[in-house]
Amino acid sequence: MFSQTSTRHHLMNTAHRPAQIFIRGEGAWLIDANERRYLDWMQGWAVNALGHAPAAVAAALAAQAATLLTPSPALHNAPALQLAERLCQLSDFDQVYFANSGAEANEGAIKLARKWGRLHRGGAHQIITFGKAFHGRTLAAMAASGKPGWDALFPPTMPGFAKAEFNNLASVEKLVGQHTVAIMLEPVQGEAGVIPATSEFMQGLRALCDKHGLLLIVDEVQTGCGRTGPLFAYQHHGIRPDIMTLGKGLGGGVPISALLATDAVSCFEPGDQGGTFGGNPLVCAAGLAMIDALTAPGFLTRAWLHGEALADGLRSLSREFALGEVRGSGMLWALELGRNNAPLIANAAMDAGLLVNAPHPHCLRFMPPLNSTADEISHGLDLLGQALAHYG
Ligand SMILES: Cc1ncc(COP(=O)(O)O)c(C=O)c1O
Known part of the structure; x- marks a missing residue:
């Protein structure tokens, strides 16, 4: 295992990165060097449409x-x-x-x-x-x-x-x-x-x-x-x-x-x-x-339905914690917080096991894999609810 502190300063400081080092991904999940699993709703900033290490892409690459x-x-x-x-x-x-x-x-x-x-x-x-x-x-x-x-x-x-x-x-x-x-x-x-x-x-x-x-x-x-x-x-x-x-x-x-x-x-x-x-x-x-x-039959329709479930969940969290607007469609959503506490909530979500992005101090952005399951969406909403209970 390499030393985290001795290697880190060789990377130019172009982003605020948390301390964890991520070593593996499995679909919606990202796993750090301590084997902690995080449900990833950043997915490389909307890159991993099929989640991490999708089998079809891995096979095509190999x-x-x-x-x-x-x-x-x-x-x-x-x-x-x-x-x-x-x-x-x-x-x-x-x-x-x-x-x-x-x-x-x-x-x-x-x-x-x-x-x-x-x-x-x-x-x-x-x-x-x-x-x-x-x-x-x-x-x-x-x-x-x-x-x-x-x-x-x-x-x-x-x-x-x-x-x-x-x-x-x-x-x-x-x-x-x-x-x-x-x-x-x-x-x-x-x-x-x-x-x-x-x-x-x-x-x-x-x-x-x-x-x-x-x-x-x-x-x-x-x-x-x-x-x-x-x-x-x-x-x-x-x-x-x-x-x-x-x-x-x-x-x-x-x-x-x-x-x-x-x-x-x-x-x-x-x-x-x-x-x-x-x-x-x-x-x-x-x-x-x-x-x-x-383009497989039914793929985008399923993604749309799970995206709607995500939006419904975000709307009910917004009501519960007296937050603001839920915007977006498909698998790209934002939640307005009404206060500049998005970085705090993103950190609390990470502590709870959910990775989300705060593009602005007042809003969170959600970009789950398009092939997320209904269980993964509802689990992510639970974790987000835990984070909001701390800081919402
Ligand atoms: C709309 C849009 N255009 C361009 C880019 C830049 O893409 P890249 O980071 O791959 O250069 C991004 C990245 O977030 C984007 O969201």
């Missing part, structure tokens, strides 16, 4: 690892071709570029929109994004994000983004000008505390894009792959975006992300975009296993 890992991004490989085809069949897009993280997929979306603007809109390049948005931590993705304080962190900030107010169509319309090329948003603002876009807003954005010849970009890094109910969250709203990004759940724990575009928009040429590991057969094999699982 088979692919013994066959072909990384030929070269400049050569075709079968899993990448198959995964791109499946994603296009299941969505409204025609072409896919694979990358390694959500931020990198969004970076690609921004580049694609700028190139399309150069080719088709006289050099228009500005992208309207939203206050409190989260698109990742590369410099362009940070500039596209609307996290308070981020614009001052690593100056100079990348230009080319204008910020509107989420769910306020007039605030978007006011920003549209001759340099505007696209509107980019999360269908549910996850890091902001699970704030869903209304259908009226999403449909209004589509109409605005059509009116002014703009591209609609949905960042579904968090909401995609069944997290909010349908396979993709834009499908809640009866609209067709021009560009979509995926990440997190696509690999079920393995780093793969994707940039999808319609034929009319997909204008990258050789040399415009690339990366050493993007679309390698190993991660694409995991992606194929995930897509098979997510």
Whole structure:
């Protein structure tokens, strides 16, 4: 066993981490070095749609690892071709570029929109994004994000983004000008505390894009792959975006992300975009296993029903402890606490054996595996109730 204190200082201090070291995962459960089991409702921040170490992904990885890992991004490989085809069949897009993280997929979306603007809109390049948005931590993705304080962190900030107010169509319309090329948003603002876009807003954005010849970009890094109910969250709203990004759940724990575009928009040429590991057969094999699982008959319906049970339980805890709103859908929910005690409650929940995330001091976020059982949902609600009894 390695020494915890001597090894820890070699990691850059980029996150507040609890002392435990986690060594194993089994579905909804995460197990630390002392064999303590935690019901995990963070799941790698909405990554593990099938929970920890899902057998289907482990088998796909083992088979692919013994066959072909990384030929070269400049050569075709079968899993990448198959995964791109499946994603296009299941969505409204025609072409896919694979990358390694959500931020990198969004970076690609921004580049694609700028190139399309150069080719088709006289050099228009500005992208309207939203206050409190989260698109990742590369410099362009940070500039596209609307996290308070981020614009001052690593100056100079990348230009080319204008910020509107989420769910306020007039605030978007006011920003549209001759340099505007696209509107980019999360269908549910996850890091902001699970704030869903209304259908009226999403449909209004589509109409605005059509009116002014703009591209609609949905960042579904968090909401995609069944997290909010349908396979993709834009499908809640009866609209067709021009560009979509995926990440997190696509690999079920393995780093793969994707940039999808319609034929009319997909204008990258050789040399415009690339990366050493993007679309390698190993991660694409995991992606194929995930897509098979997510599209199995009845899978998303069951996830939806268990998500509704989770929401019912959260609503009754909110009533019991006089808390605030319960927001979300599918397996992505937030509970408003009405007070800035979310970190305390998250710590108390961990002590009780439940891992939850506090994206803001006043709210908790819940991202259980999509294949959670009814027993796991009710057990998690019991543990959360114990934590709220301490600090609610
Ligand atoms: C909506 C959204 N976009 C982008 C990202 C960034 O993804 P990654 O951390 O894989 O770069 C995240 C991560 O939380 C996200 O929620």
